Amino acid sequence: MEPQRVATAPTGSASYGGHTWTPDAEQREAGWKVPNPSDDLQGRQASRADGADADDVIEALSHVVLGVTNLERSEKWYTEFLPLDLIGRNLTAEDRPHSVLQTNRGQLVILVESDQVVPLRPGTMGMHHSFALTPNQYRRMVDRARDYGYDLVNLRAVRMAHGEYEVTIPDPDGHSVEITTSGPEVGEILLPGVGIVDCGPAEKYRVGDVKAFSEGRFFLVRLKDGFLALSQWCTHRNGLLTYQRAHWQFWCPFHQATYDRRGEITGGPSEEPLRRVPVTISEAGHVLVNAEEIIQRDCYEPGQAVAYSSRQGVSHG
Numbered sequence: 568m569e570p571q572r573v574a575t576a577p578t579g580s581a582s583y584g585g586h587t588w589t590p591d592a593e594q595r596e597a598g599w600k601v602p603n604p605s606d607d608l609q610g611r612q613a614s615r616a617d618g619a620d621a622d623d624v625i626e627a628l629s630h631v632v633l634g635v636t637n638l639e640r641s642e643k644w645y646t647e648f649l650p651l652d653l654i655g656r657n658l659t660a661e662d663r664p665h666s667v668l669q670t671n672r673g674q675l676v677i678l679v680e681s682d683q684v685v686p687l688r689p690g691t692m693g694m695h696h697s698f699a700l701t702p703n704q705y706r707r708m709v710d711r712a713r714d715y716g717y718d719l720v721n722l723r724a725v726r727m728a729h730g731e732y733e734v735t736i737p738d739p740d741g742h743s744v745e746i747t748t749s750g751p752e753v754g755e756i757l758l759p760g761v762g763i764v765d766c767g768p769a770e771k772y773r774v775g776d777v778k779a780f781s782e783g784r785f786f787l788v789r790l791k792d793g794f795l796a797l798s799q800w801c802t803h804r805n806g807l808l809t810y811q812r813a814h815w816q817f818w819c820p821f822h823q824a825t826y827d828r829r830g831e832i833t834g835g836p837s838e839e840p841l842r843r844v845p846v847t848i849s850e851a852g853h854v855l856v857n858a859e860e861i862i863q864r865d866c867y868e869p870g871q872a873v874a875y876s877s878r879q880g881v882s883h884g
């Protein structure tokens with residue numbers, strides 16, 4: 568990675584996330600100085616609610632440089648097909664002919680003309696770049712891709728959450744360009760259409776047990792407080808959760824959200840705990856879960872669990 572060019576900065580070394588960077592003599596002569604981001608980063612750290620160390624935070628990707636064999640052809644593709652804004656040609660210190668393009672969020676894509684470009688080395692996953700669009704932009708892009716005669720493929724279809732969409736398209740040099748969007752379905756409340764599910768005798772569950780009922784899309788958890796049923800749909804973007812017994816947690820494979828057995832967030836991008844599904848205990852002592860009613864909540868409270876003891880039956884709910 569190239570060192571950062573800054574207008575005012577002390578000389579010497581700088582530390583970033585435990586790494587020390589010192590420019591060599593050639594870099595100093597060329598005008599590179601040690602960046603001093605401390606004031607800016609302290610401000611950002613203070614604004615971070617999760618208290619993460621600002622040195623570990625990358626706020627945004629600055630730019631991507633791509634080798635292309637025909638600058639004009641690629642410039643046209645990236646501005647007309649993708650479409651990015653063209654800022655201009657040959658605007659950086661790069662010796663070779665290049666075009667600087669920009670996303671509407673300000674990240675730069677720099678196309679540099681080279682004789683030879685190897686977009687995908689045999690036997691490797693290669694590098695791809697991914698652009699996140701709004702649903703309408705995505706629809707227009709897919710239409711354009713069809714007009715351009717692309718055979719649209721989704722290489723990750725099985726690993727996508729409900730409501731996420733993606734296609735992968737090669738640019739004129741064969742670089743993989745991934746286009747993604749999220750539809751409103753990512754926040755939809757999904758009902759399984761199976762009605763009330765009989766989970767069997769309450770007595771057979773011990774405190775600590777978690778059982779998945781896939782047809783009803785819920786987990787039944789027996790806590791000390793009682794029975795709690797939790798929707799299996801991740802509250803981040805409707806990914807389907809799995810229970811990791813060894814870690815006593817629910818885990819979403821799509822963007823790595825984790826939740827404890829009360830459904831409270833313990834990690835990842837979710838901002839809401841898991842949704843609750845109402846539980847009752849029948850006269851016969853069976854646990855019944857109404858899979859057609861999903862309850863959103865801010866946090867776990869003991870009253871959400873249906874207490875049960877084999878001698879007393881249901882004590883509250």
Ligand code: FES
Pocket residue numbers: 728801802803804805806819820821822823824835836837
């Ligand atoms: S869908 Fe994103 S973390 Fe679950």
